[in-house]
Amino acid sequence: MQPIKTTAEIKKFGYEIGDGFAVVVSLDGNLYILFFVLMYHEEENYTWLKWLIGLFVAVVLLIVARPFTTVKSTERGVVYKFGAVNSKLWEGLHFVIPVVESVKRIPIIPQQMEIWIAVGDGGAITKDNQTIGADITVFYKFPDAEILNIARNFWTEVLQQKIKKDTIEAFKQAIGSKTIFDVAQTQEEIRAKVKEVAVAKIGTYPIIIDDIKVSNYDWSEQFDQQIAQTMKIAQEAKQQEQQLKKVEIEAQQAVKKAEANKEAERLNAEAMELKGKGVKAYNDAITSNQRNMELEIELKKLEIEKIKAEKWNGQYVPINNYGPIPVSYSSKLLGQ
Numbered sequence: 001m002q003p004i005k006t007t008a009e010i011k012k013f014g015y016e017i018g019d020g021f022a023v024v025v026s027l028d029g030n031l032y033i034l035f036f037v038l039m040y041h042e043e044e045n046y047t048w049l050k051w052l053i054g055l056f057v058a059v060v061l062l063i064v065a066r067p068f069t070t071v072k073s074t075e076r077g078v079v080y081k082f083g084a085v086n087s088k089l090w091e092g093l094h095f096v097i098p099v100v101e102s103v104k105r106i107p108i109i110p111q112q113m114e115i116w117i118a119v120g121d122g123g124a125i126t127k128d129n130q131t132i133g134a135d136i137t138v139f140y141k142f143p144d145a146e147i148l149n150i151a152r153n154f155w156t157e158v159l160q161q162k163i164k165k166d167t168i169e170a171f172k173q174a175i176g177s178k179t180i181f182d183v184a185q186t187q188e189e190i191r192a193k194v195k196e197v198a199v200a201k202i203g204t205y206p207i208i209i210d211d212i213k214v215s216n217y218d219w220s221e222q223f224d225q226q227i228a229q230t231m232k233i234a235q236e237a238k239q240q241e242q243q244l245k246k247v248e249i250e251a252q253q254a255v256k257k258a259e260a261n262k263e264a265e266r267l268n269a270e271a272m273e274l275k276g277k278g279v280k281a282y283n284d285a286i287t288s289n290q291r292n293m294e295l296e297i298e299l300k301k302l303e304i305e306k307i308k309a310e311k312w313n314g315q316y317v318p319i320n321n322y323g324p325i326p327v328s329y330s331s332k333l334l335g336q
Contacts, residue, residue, distance in 0.1 A: 067098050074109045076144065078151040085151045106147050106156055110210060113138040115164055117171060119218050124175035132175050132183055133218035136194070138167055139210040146206035159207055163198075167212065170197035180223055181230055190214060 070093050071077040077089030080102045089103065096103055115136040117123055123131035140163060142150055150156065174193040175183065183190065195212040202209060 067095055069094050069096055069103045071103075071105065075105045075107050076147045077103045077105050078147060079103055085148060088148055104151070106142055106150060108142060108144050108147070110139055110141045113140065113160065113163060113167075115167055117168060119220065124172040126175055126178055126180045126183060128179045130180040130219060130223060132180070134171065134214050135216040136167055136171060137213045137215075138163055138198075139212070141208050141210065143206055143208055150206050154206065159205060162202065162205055163207060163209075166201035167194070167198045170194045170201060171214070173197050180219060183217060183219075184231065187214065187217065 069077065069089075071089045071091050073091040075091075077094065078085060079087045079089060079096065081100060086101070094103075115138065117133045117136065119131050119133040123133045125131055142156065142159070150159065154162075171194050174190045174197065178186065178190065191212065191214045194214055195209065198212060199209050
């Protein structure tokens with residue numbers, strides 16, 4: 001294609017492509033600017049074209065320089081001015097001076113680090129000189145308030161190396177106090193110890209350890225078999241101990257039952273004795289009551305005789321088996 005040299009050629013070019021053309025420019029993937037360039041057909045010089053080209057070049061330079069940056073809600077930005085930490089950026093769109101300023105980002109959401117400790121030279125050593133490996137997962141985060149401190153004095157890679165180093169040392173320390181058989185039986189205790197020691201080692205570093213998980217313990221196949229055998233023996237011993245306790249409990253229950261039966265017999269004998277005494281007392285009471293009634297009857301008779309004696313007029317009143325004889329009839333009997 002031949003260069004456009006004359007106004008007529010420019011007009012012809014403008015008519016061929018239309019009255020204008022659009023240029024879309026992307027800034028940092030977020031900001032879009034639309035340039036609409038009109039073709040002037042009446043101008044007889046190239047001044048407007050020079051300005052247009054200059055503007056276009058300036059826009060391209062701005063795009064290449066990337067003066068705008070976006071910070072997400074899950075991170076914080078750190079502005080470096082001539083290579084030195086200058087300020088902190090929160091989420092949103094920010095303008096930075098090209099060449100003079102640059103931005104690095106630090107995540108503030110929880111992070112996860114996977115650490116694999118292999119069996120062998122790098123593994124943890126138990127107190128019975130066996131090497132142990134494991135998968136360790138560390139859940140951590142960088143405090144929002146410590147972002148500038150991290151940028152000035154550590155940076156994230158340094159802190160991550162610190163987490164890894166201290167966690168491995170904590171694991172080795174926790175394993176060093178156990179035998180290989182303890183490891184198989186106290187894994188939750190080991191996990192808690194690893195977290196405790198790791199947090200203490202990290203100390204004042206700008207890191208928050210939320211949790212540590214230890215899983216997939218690894219040791220030699222020979223010790224796998226030995227552990228299985230030992231655990232089987234321990235389980236059998238525990239079952240025997242439980243059986244012995246059961247026998248002891250049953251024996252104690254039998255003794256208590258015998259004692260209870262003996263006590264029941266004693267109480268039954270006492271009850272029978274009391275029952276006998278009660279019957280005798282009851283019979284005695286009945287006899288006593290009967291005697292009292294007889295005495296009471298005799299007293300009544302005496303009272304009647306007394307009353308009769310008090311009311312007697314001195315005349316003899318014969319009686320027969322049926323009671324007193326009328327006076328008139330008794331007089332005839334006596335010849336009166």
